[in-house]
Amino acid sequence: MDYLEFANLPMMWVVSAPIVLIALIQALVYLKRAYSAALEIGFDRDMLNRCIRSSIITSIGPSCAIGVGIVGLMKLIGGPMAWQRLSVIGALIFEGPNVAFAAEGLGLTLHEITPMAFAAICWAMGLSGIFWQLNVIFFAPSYEKILHKVTKGDEKILSFIVLSTMMAIFSRNIIPNFLVISRSTFATIIGAGVMVIMTLLCKKLKQDWIAEWTLPVSMLVGMFGALAF
């Protein structure tokens, strides 16, 4: 059986759902508590409802953009895993590369993934999300204190470290595409090009909503555009 057949088993949807459900339940409980708390403090109910309404509207665009990412990822890890990973902790920029990294670690190309390898990848992807969470579980109540000690007031340092790490990772995966020319090379160039165009458009036209679509659109144009070469 091809690994994707395992990946798309109906039961895979069933076992991928609980974590999504828990995210939903967590949010609903927090929503109820925060709403009650806000009312108790004295905030106006109408105004709180406006907050909720605007949050709903603001969420639609980015959610659809993430949805497109799910479709793109489905071919790699099947519907259930793609849906689960992008619904909860983990975003396209992590999960997509994670599949590649995991396969690499196993000494396989993306085309050589066996059902057993896929199972290992599922474990690896599961593990990849939990460390953020363990961090939060143990240390979140202390973040305030730690922040002051570590950065000594220079908060920008942390975000700078994050930025440089991400650039390093992406560079590592981009460079091979320029050392050996293939359709992947064109996918990279087109992806980058569309991103540049859309980002400039977003800035020039001052339309913030374009921002969330930059990644999915760049991905789509890049992946299909590569076929032209």
Add this chain to the structure above:
Amino acid sequence: MENKNNFDYENYSKGVISWGRTTLLISIFLAFLPAIYLAVGHGLWPGLDMIKKAFIPIVAAWGILWLIEPISYYPILGLTGTYVSWLAGNILNLRLPCSILAQQIAGVKEGTKEGDIISTIGLSTSVVVNLIILVIFGIAGVQILEFLPSSLNEAFDYVLPAIFGAMMASYAFRNYKLAILALVIALIVKLAKVSSGLELMLIVFPTVIIALLLNKNANRIKNTCK
């Protein structure tokens, strides 16, 4: 906005922390359900060795982020926001905008306790909406893929290169010098042809360290020129 009715923040905070810890802990186990199912239901237990091999590149790539990101976003998300966001994910593109917008509408200051409560309302709403929409995409996505002409199937091989190119371009906008530095270091290490795990370390650490050093120097020079 003052605390008109002497609301008990202490108690509320404790509730936030305990609910957050509980749900995150549960989610840690639930993340492995698909893998456990494959092992138990289909005999696909890859063994610790294979799992290690698959996981090590991922740690090498993102380990630093696991340590640093939660605390970096904390000033913006607040305490409750931290628990919500690290379960539901999609922080930069979705949670942050909703959090900030809600606080603006309510007229509260970010980083205050009122801000935290209002931000929670914005964030939780976004989680609910987001998850509903993604269920739709999950179901529709499978249908779309089935109707896609097979000649286009190859396109999915290029999902990752396209994403990497796009993300690199996007970050380059924020700091093009850093982008060039990262690419150059990656080129050098790649030409050196070392093993995969080592390679990731050799690319990530020097990039971060050199970037920090250059940044410090840049700031120092700016200051002395004033």
